[in-house]
Amino acid sequence: MECFVIFVMAWCWCYATESKPQNVGSNLNQEERMNPKIIEKANYWINNACGFEEEMIVLEKGMKEHNHCFSLSWCIKSEESLTWNQRTAWVGAGRLLISKDGETAEFEGSAPGVDWVHHFENKLQNLEDYWNLEIPFSKINISNLKSILNRSTPELLKMVNSDGKIILTEFKAWNDNYTELEGIATDLNNAGINCELEIKTRKTAANNGNCCTTLSKN
8 A cells, every 4th residue: 555655656756747748849939939030020011011111120029018018119120230329219109018919919009107018908808997985974964965067956866876986987098197086085075075086907998009109200
């Protein structure tokens, strides 16, 4: 019996140590197959959908993987061997973003402080950001709520959901850093009605599809 147990333990150890490298190798092979496919599709897109006069090339070096896409640097093909500072600069476009299936691509914009990867991945998932203001309702505060929200009592009561809250929402564009809901939230909090303004994500019926940033040489 002891011999049998030792044999089973030894077999399990050998199986585990031999199978792990095979799995790792399989993952590496899959990644190696994936990158050339993405590079090929990215090169096709940048040279056929963007109206460049020169032939462009995406750079595999520095390629980054995100949740639903890859980001790649790019340049004029004839300038590939030059340093970054020696290459032609372009106004209005950053890295190339391409979905993991290689079917959708666009350039990052040049506006600072924007999470371009986040917005691109939202498009891929048919999502959009929005402002969400959650206001707790209480009859004690009904006078302040009517005044700040500019609603009559019947209108205000219709706005209260089953959780006893009033929810105000507003679409948030990629370059939208302010909403009128901020002013409402400030007035409510100053009146002692604690509320919270957040940026959330929801499904959207809009689908912008592929797009290509208008480029100009700098």
